Amino acid sequence: MSTTIPATEPDTSTPPTWLPLAAVGITLVFWASAFVAIRHLGEDFSPGALSLGRLLVGATCLGVVALSRGLPRPTGREWVSIVTIGVLWFGVYNVALNAGERRVDAGTAAMLIQISPVLIALLAAVFLHERFTLYLGIGLALAFGGVGLISLGSAGNGHDNDVLGVVLCLVSAVVYSVSLILQKPLVARLPAIHVTWLACTVGAVVCLPFLGDLVDQARDASASSIWWVVYLGVFPTALAFTTYAFALRHMSASSLGVTTYLVPPITIVMGIVFLGEAPPAMAYVGGALALVGVAVARRKPRTIAEEVSPPA
Numbered sequence: 001m002s003t004t005i006p007a008t009e010p011d012t013s014t015p016p017t018w019l020p021l022a023a024v025g026i027t028l029v030f031w032a033s034a035f036v037a038i039r040h041l042g043e044d045f046s047p048g049a050l051s052l053g054r055l056l057v058g059a060t061c062l063g064v065v066a067l068s069r070g071l072p073r074p075t076g077r078e079w080v081s082i083v084t085i086g087v088l089w090f091g092v093y094n095v096a097l098n099a100g101e102r103r104v105d106a107g108t109a110a111m112l113i114q115i116s117p118v119l120i121a122l123l124a125a126v127f128l129h130e131r132f133t134l135y136l137g138i139g140l141a142l143a144f145g146g147v148g149l150i151s152l153g154s155a156g157n158g159h160d161n162d163v164l165g166v167v168l169c170l171v172s173a174v175v176y177s178v179s180l181i182l183q184k185p186l187v188a189r190l191p192a193i194h195v196t197w198l199a200c201t202v203g204a205v206v207c208l209p210f211l212g213d214l215v216d217q218a219r220d221a222s223a224s225s226i227w228w229v230v231y232l233g234v235f236p237t238a239l240a241f242t243t244y245a246f247a248l249r250h251m252s253a254s255s256l257g258v259t260t261y262l263v264p265p266i267t268i269v270m271g272i273v274f275l276g277e278a279p280p281a282m283a284y285v286g287g288a289l290a291l292v293g294v295a296v297a298r299r300k301p302r303t304i305a306e307e308v309s310p311p312a
Contacts, residue, residue: 015250023247024259027240032266034236035106036274037228038098044225045217047098048210050232053218055090055204057233062197065242072194074186081182082198089179090203097172103165107268107279108150111287112169114264118143118297119177127181139297146290153282196241261291 041050066072074082101109118139125132151166179199186195218226264287272278279287 020247020250023243027244027247028259028262028266030236030240030243031260032110032263032270034232035101035110035267036270037232037236038101039106039109039271039275039277041225041228042098042102044221045098045229046210046213047095047102048207049214049217050098050229051091051094052204052207052210052214053229054094054232054237055200055207057230058237059197059201059204061234061238062193062200062241065238066191066193066197069191069193072190072198074190074198078186078190081186082195083202085179085182085186085195086199086202087206088175090200091206092175093172093179094203095207096168096175100165100168100172103162104169105277105279106271106275107264108166108283108287109169110264110267111150111279111283111290112147112166113173113176114260114287114294115143115147115170115290116173116177116180117294119174120180121297123177123181124184133299135299136297139293139295139299142293142296143290144293146286146288146293149286149289150279150283151286153280153286193241200237261295264291 038050045053097109097113100112104112118136121130121136122132122140124130125136147166147170151163183195183199218229268278
């Protein structure tokens with residue numbers, strides 16, 4: 001589901017070269033598969049129920065790892081940030097993305113979420129006083145030009161509500177970007193695994209009003225659909241975070257960030273294979289333009305946007 005800026009404490013051990021690359025590959029496949037799984041489960045679980053199910057599983061798995069490394073000790077101010085991140089990133093993000101994927105295909109959703117680094121760079125320039133560069137301005141214009149093309153392609157795709165799906169996916173991208181800005185100072189002092197676990201738990205608590213829906217829909221769903229919910233919590237949420245943190249510990253943030261450009265193509269291929277659907281033609285053009293915008297925005301001088309990558 002999602003990922004954070006992992007703490008980059010010194011690591012004296014040097015793993016084999018293939019191991020960080022394998023961790024990157026695992027992360028990308030799991031993140032891409034999340035978009036496909038969400039789309040697949042759209043008929044069995046409502047957006048809120050699916051969010052709660054995924055977060056309960058993810059919080060449990062992350063808690064096992066986090067508590068094995070000691071108890072977190074956030075300050076009062078840090079708790080405010082953690083709760084805000086939990087509400088926005090794990091609560092609003094998941095519900096909006098799940099709702100959006102009921103209206104747009106998995107590949108289109110993945111392309112829209114990929115504009116997050118541009119939004120993060122813009123927010124960092126405004127709130128963290130990082131430089132607003134020419135590259136950022138051009139990248140921002142290109143990325144949102146791409147979003148406009150995706151919207152046009154969705155509107156002409158034969159479904160009345162597709163544009164609303166695009167908007168919902170953009171809401172997910174925005175709240176994720178805001179959360180990363182809030183999280184940046186937190187992981188400078190607290191272990192990233194603790195921040196992620198606490199925020200994921202807050203998100204699960206926020207989604208508790210959907211518990212009745214989850215119970216009712218799980219009762220009617222097939223066993224395979226229930227296992228797909230468990231999959232979302234274990235693999236794209238908990239395990240992919242761990243493999244991403246490992247990869248970042250042994251690779252540069254900029255090199256790792258570039259690999260996330262592969263998430264939309266992988267998602268599109270998975271969507272074709274497992275769901276028998278693909279984005280409309282115009283969405284491919286818009287997605288490519290948006291990714292070019294992200295690449296331009298990440299040009300030097302380096303900003304916080306180089307240190308983060310969109311989740312699923």
